[in-house]
Amino acid sequence: MNVKAILALIQKDLTLYFRNRFFAFITLLGLVAYIVIYLLMPTNVEEDLTIAVYAPTIPDIFIEFLTGNDITITKVDSEEALRQGVIDLEYPAGLVLPGEVITGIARGEDTTVTIYLASDVPEEYLDALRTVLSLAFNELSYTLSGDPLNLDIHEEVIGPDLAGQQLAMRDRLLPMLAVMVLVIEMMGLGSLIAEERAAGTLPALLITPISVSGLFVSKAVVGILLAFTQAAILMLFTGGLAYQPLLILATLLLGALLVTGLAFLVASFSTDMMSVIAWSMLLIIILVIPSVGVIFPGTLSNLARFIPSYYLFDTIHQVVNFDATWGAVSSNLVILLIMGIALMLLGIVVMERKLR
Amino acid sequence: MANNSIVAQDLVYSYGDLKAVDHISFEVGEGEVLGYLGPNGAGKSTTVKMLTGQIRPKEGRATLLGMDIAKETNKVQEHIGVAFETTNLYEQMTAVENLTLFARLFGVKADPMELLEKVNLQTRGKERVSNFSKGMKQRLMIARAMVNNPRILFLDEPTEGLDPVSSESIRNLILETSAKGTTVFLTTHDMYEADKISNRVAFINQGKIVALDTPSRLKRQYGQRVIKMEIEKEDGQIDIREIPLDDNGSADMVKQLLETENVVTMHTEEATLEDIFIEITGRGLV
Numbered sequence: 001m002n003v004k005a006i007l008a009l010i011q012k013d014l015t016l017y018f019r020n021r022f023f024a025f026i027t028l029l030g031l032v033a034y035i036v037i038y039l040l041m042p043t044n045v046e047e048d049l050t051i052a053v054y055a056p057t058i059p060d061i062f063i064e065f066l067t068g069n070d071i072t073i074t075k076v077d078s079e080e081a082l083r084q085g086v087i088d089l090e091y092p093a094g095l096v097l098p099g100e101v102i103t104g105i106a107r108g109e110d111t112t113v114t115i116y117l118a119s120d121v122p123e124e125y126l127d128a129l130r131t132v133l134s135l136a137f138n139e140l141s142y143t144l145s146g147d148p149l150n151l152d153i154h155e156e157v158i159g160p161d162l163a164g165q166q167l168a169m170r171d172r173l174l175p176m177l178a179v180m181v182l183v184i185e186m187m188g189l190g191s192l193i194a195e196e197r198a199a200g201t202l203p204a205l206l207i208t209p210i211s212v213s214g215l216f217v218s219k220a221v222v223g224i225l226l227a228f229t230q231a232a233i234l235m236l237f238t239g240g241l242a243y244q245p246l247l248i249l250a251t252l253l254l255g256a257l258l259v260t261g262l263a264f265l266v267a268s269f270s271t272d273m274m275s276v277i278a279w280s281m282l283l284i285i286i287l288v289i290p291s292v293g294v295i296f297p298g299t300l301s302n303l304a305r306f307i308p309s310y311y312l313f314d315t316i317h318q319v320v321n322f323d324a325t326w327g328a329v330s331s332n333l334v335i336l337l338i339m340g341i342a343l344m345l346l347g348i349v350v351m352e353r354k355l356r
Numbered sequence: 357m358a359n360n361s362i363v364a365q366d367l368v369y370s371y372g373d374l375k376a377v378d379h380i381s382f383e384v385g386e387g388e389v390l391g392y393l394g395p396n397g398a399g400k401s402t403t404v405k406m407l408t409g410q411i412r413p414k415e416g417r418a419t420l421l422g423m424d425i426a427k428e429t430n431k432v433q434e435h436i437g438v439a440f441e442t443t444n445l446y447e448q449m450t451a452v453e454n455l456t457l458f459a460r461l462f463g464v465k466a467d468p469m470e471l472l473e474k475v476n477l478q479t480r481g482k483e484r485v486s487n488f489s490k491g492m493k494q495r496l497m498i499a500r501a502m503v504n505n506p507r508i509l510f511l512d513e514p515t516e517g518l519d520p521v522s523s524e525s526i527r528n529l530i531l532e533t534s535a536k537g538t539t540v541f542l543t544t545h546d547m548y549e550a551d552k553i554s555n556r557v558a559f560i561n562q563g564k565i566v567a568l569d570t571p572s573r574l575k576r577q578y579g580q581r582v583i584k585m586e587i588e589k590e591d592g593q594i595d596i597r598e599i600p601l602d603d604n605g606s607a608d609m610v611k612q613l614l615e616t617e618n619v620v621t622m623h624t625e626e627a628t629l630e631d632i633f634i635e636i637t638g639r640g641l642v
Contacts, residue, residue, distance in 0.1 A: 012446070016446065203440065
């Protein structure tokens with residue numbers, strides 16, 4: 001393979017890419033916008049203790065104790081409404097106090113109360129809640145019966161239990177922003193190839209000593225380089241490279257390989273920039289679906305695992321937000337590598353058929 | 357010609373059921389200009405694609421500079437230059453950048469300004485090609501085809517749609533290039549151009565070569581030489597008489613008309629390549 005010729009083609013493609021004002025502008029604007037969006041997102045999670053309570057009769061002393069400890073109380077009319085409110089994330093926790101519980105406490109009997117917890121309640125929140133509720137029930141018990149209370153708090157998590165994994169919105173968004181930068185690049189490379197086909201410059205290249213494989217190598221290098229560089233810049237400015245820089249960079253590289261393969265496919269189906277945009281938009285929508293699972297935990301179907309970008313989102317999410325190690329995400333990386341190579345080969349085969 | 361640069365033997369290519377090129381054979385000598393003439397869809401471009409390694413013949417074999425194009429494609433391509441019919445330049449790059457890119461792809465050191473000078477574009481080298489006129493782009497295409505100092509130059513309709521001055525400068529360039537030993541394979545349906553600059557011409561029709569010879573021999577073989585006279589009658593009407601030059605008694609006929617009639621104009625006429633093509637194939641070139 002003629003390395004000098006490949007380098008000449010890479011230089012040519014990069015020149016043309018940045019002389020295309022549309023893509024040069026979109027690239028710069030997108031990168032800046034993604035970084036700004038990240039920085040504008042809240043850095044902290046909500047730490048106020050809020051609890052919904054269903055209690056047909058609730059002693060004033062209990063309420064006074066809780067509010068005196070900075071706990072916000074919302075009364076609801078039924079246990080069902082309370083459960084739904086917790087599922088809908090209106091309240092992080094809901095306490096059920098039926099009449100018999102109050103009666104039991106007054107009699108000094110062993111008592112069990114139920115707390116419904118939202119799936120993403122942080123561990124610190126739970127600890128604080130347990131402490132305050134124990135104190136409140138003891139206060140209530142002394143008041144009603146004069147004896148200390150033997151209380152059992154039954155906790156029920158509604159939805160997947162992600163306790164202890166509370167993340168700020170910007171952290172949840174970061175994997176999506178990184179993947180967006182990568183997949184948007186599909187349009188850039190797709191257009192470069194489609195424009196070459198439309199302008200008839202590909203035949204001009206193919207009557208030089210450069211081989212078809214050399215041509216594809218140069219395109220692949222350009223695609224991977226553009227996608228990877230932009231995603232790496234984003235991660236650099238958003239702190240995504242703080243913990244496991246090599247692992248993140250490797251993941252982004254595999255992601256860039258994946259989208260470059262897809263760009264070849266898009267280019268082979270397209271005749272001009274408009275058709276590249278149309279095909280790319282369709283793919284981008286599909287590829288971004290797995291980000292829902294990161295932004296709204298527990299809402300993603302297992303079918304999303306069939307979308308190649310799932311492994312990209314999941315790996316970045318695990319590494320950036322939970323300090324996952326190489327070992328923890330190795331299966332994701334292997335799947336990404338296999339999918340990336342498969343898509344790249346498929347893209348090259350389809351494109352070569354079109355060229356011939 | 358002693359050394360053949362191009363040898364095509366029984367080349368066949370078909371698109372599905374359509375036979376675009378049907379068992380054609382020919383040779384082109386070193387430094388020769390071969391005009392390859394035929395109407396649209398006759399198989400001209402398909403022949404060029406096979407000879408330049410863009411497509412593989414379904415049957416037959418083509419050797420360029422002694423190398424089989426199907427087997428040693430990249431090696432052959434190092435020594436050929438192709439100027440396509442439709443302009444396919446990188447429009448967002450300058451003329452110099454276009455030439456430099458192709459020089460790098462061929463792995464040669466070429467002076468872009470020298471090439472641009474050959475096609476009278478030396479003052480526009482740093483301009484983006486998108487600002488060029490069609491004629492300028494066509495000339496740049498030829499400069500690009502010459503970037504590797506090719507031994508065989510394929511030119512596909514190089515003067516199509518150009519003004520007479522640009523066309524003439526390109527024809528002169530072709531003749532200069534050929535004089536230096538470069539073989540030129542000129543695909544065109546401009547009979548005037550083919551006649552003027554080709555050493556030999558090949559007529560291709562429906563995928564087959566129907567005639568191949570020098571323009572003068574073809575004219576002698578197929579054409580008819582005549583003297584055309586315009587005679588003014590008494591009522592002012594113009595009468596045209598054609599007297600075949602090669603017939604017995606032609607001279608007497610001319611003499612008699614000059615003595616007895618008011619001859620306004622008189623000139624000889626010979627068959628054009630187009631006339632011959634129509635005579636051979638029964639169809640026009642366009």
